[in-house]
Amino acid sequence: MQLDLFRDDFRLRECPSLRARSIRIEVRPDREVRLIYPRWAARADALAFLRAREDWVRAKLAELQARADGCPPPPPVRWDGRDEILLQGQTVPVCIEVATLRQIQVRIEPGLITLFVPGTARDDARQLERALRRALIQQAQRQARRLLDEEAMRAQLRWTALSIADPQTQWGSCAADGRIMLSWRLIMAPPPVFRYVVVHELCHLVHMNHSPDFWAQVERQMPDYQIHKRWLRDHGGRLYHYLPRRRARA
Template identity: 40%
Template sequence: MTAPLSDGAGGTGETIHLAGREVPLRWRSSARARRVSLRIDPRGGGVVVTLPPRVGREAGLSLLRTHADWVVARIDTLPAPTPWQDGGQVLLDGRPHAIRHCPQGRRGVWIEDGIVLVSGEVPFLPRRLGAFLRREAGVRLGARVADLAAQSGLRPRRLTIKDTSSRWGSCNADGTVMLSWRLLMAPAEVQQYVIAHELAHLRHLNHGPDFWTLVATLTPHRRAAEAWLRRHGTALLRAA
């Protein structure tokens, strides 16, 4: 399931001067690409240029210069980053949880009365919290996958949890289902829809009518979930 967001993974990064400002730029090469393309990277607040095989960087730079105003305008529409820090907030299952630094704590990261408590030194708080959220995503999303798989009989060969910025989930032909750990921050109904979407691909590796009919039998939340992701998905990618 592809979100309307750039991949941003891999490639090399630099900056470029566009429309009077410095813009983070990441290059990617893709054997499947048929043309040069530009996409906005919500994570880094920059632009990703994808090059097909045997196409040089000058073609990408030319496209960037032609669309400089579009690139800058799109970057300006990104929501502000939401840093993980003492006194801040993080979403869990769509509900905001306060972040509190507990320097004397001995438990790493834990949740208590709707508050996420993080021990250790302040500079390591974002890294500790990020690692905790990834583990928590494996537990919570894994349980939702297991529940829906048991109900539907659509059982993935393997489940992987990754940090992506172009896909909330995917399903490979070998039966491996991937979910973005950032779905942990979305409401349960959104999580259920993305999981249902990927499990349906175990039977239909396309987006044809039979696929959508199967999705509808697995979840009633498709339209609401897609709308929620359109409105709030980028903000999930900006959280760090």
């Protein structure tokens, strides 16, 4: 539900949470403001908390807008041989090679992504996008498994299953039984940022909350985690401009 007070400034997302211990506000680069509060807290109290921090919210929105103005979103993919995409924090070209193949094949190398495309699919933008997205998801899954195995071994923890998805409001999640979900878009972020999210979710196996004990656990596992947490806060919204999710048709 959106407050009339802020109707023209942002999109409000209310997030009652089993993990939250207090009311807090998150302002995201896409002008979404998340009002997070414990399920036991009264909704009226949470909305009053937001109203009382109107000036802070507006200042944060202005700050994020200024950053966005200085770093405009990338243009949509044109499939004309001049496209670029983020891969592990670096902008790399996306090249298309016509080949004698039945299906599109994608080769991902350091500094270059090449799509080998049957002539019949050369101008099929939807098919090209699906192939590139699928290849990046597979790359993200391989990277995630490697990081989960390494970090779980270091922390003497055990994860049970991995799913790669494209959530709009979180970079990962962890269930009490060890199931981990991660966003495939993390493959576009710098590798230490991907590692931070993996560490973050694994630490939820010890503390299923964001208490001081949880953050202390994260810091033991990754002492410089704050740098990478800030990167996601400041630049994570940009990752959604690459190969954006298609809206479902009505």
